[in-house]
Amino acid sequence: MRLSCPLCGERDRREFTYQGAAAMVDRPAPGATTEQWSDWLHLRDNPAGRTRDLWYHEAGCGAWLVVERDTVTHEIFGTALVGGDHAD
DSSP states (O other): OEEEETTTEEEEGGGOEEEEESSOOOOOOTTOOHHHHHHHHHOOOOOSSEEEEEEEOTTTTOOEEEEEEETTTOOEEEEEETTOOOBO
């Protein structure tokens, strides 16, 4: 799989580190139980199909990207800098 970094261009997926879903994740409240924190930390959805994910360009420019992709076909629909409006 190849990802297009808005700053560096097209790169092999191995240059990037997957960081999870790009949707806002609600952290447990400060007084949450250990079980609530454990669930928040370890339980993740594993959707089949189109997703928006956070990726870190670890072996490149260090940019954080939102990647829209299909987890079944591995098709990449677009990439954008986190907080930016540049998209490929």
